[in-house]
Amino acid sequence: MSEMSRTSTSAAELPSVRWRKSRHSGAIGNCVEVAALNGGEVAMRNSRDPEGTALVYTRAEIAAFVAGAKDGEFDDFIN
Template identity: 55%
Template sequence: MNIEAKGFSVNLEGARWRKSTRSGPYSDNCVEVAFVGGAVALRDSKDKAGPVLLFTPEEWVAFVGGTKDGEFDLS
């Protein structure tokens, strides 16, 4: 599967997907990430054939930093 976005053209065949360390057996909010072709791909771990979001490395660093800082906390 090839996808194109944000100036990237990446082939997800053979991508090594990693599941979030925060995912657990009783969670419905699990994602997987793959670093491929200079981009960062993100998908729902329950829908492996579903849509994939593609991020630049800079966007990914900002997202991870925001989650660590609590920027997306609901409370």
């Protein structure tokens, strides 16, 4: 397994990004939100803690995760 290049930062340090969450998210604020960053990376945060930590991933890392999710690799987490 290769080392991921994930970094973390305070979401408060990303004031100009546009955070988005899935339309499947509930209204009670327990959602993962994502934002595209200027350098091409993708930031992720917990909507319950909008000023807390944001994890930053490369586009390739996000693409690999999304492909795995679409392929059902993580279904055991919800069943």
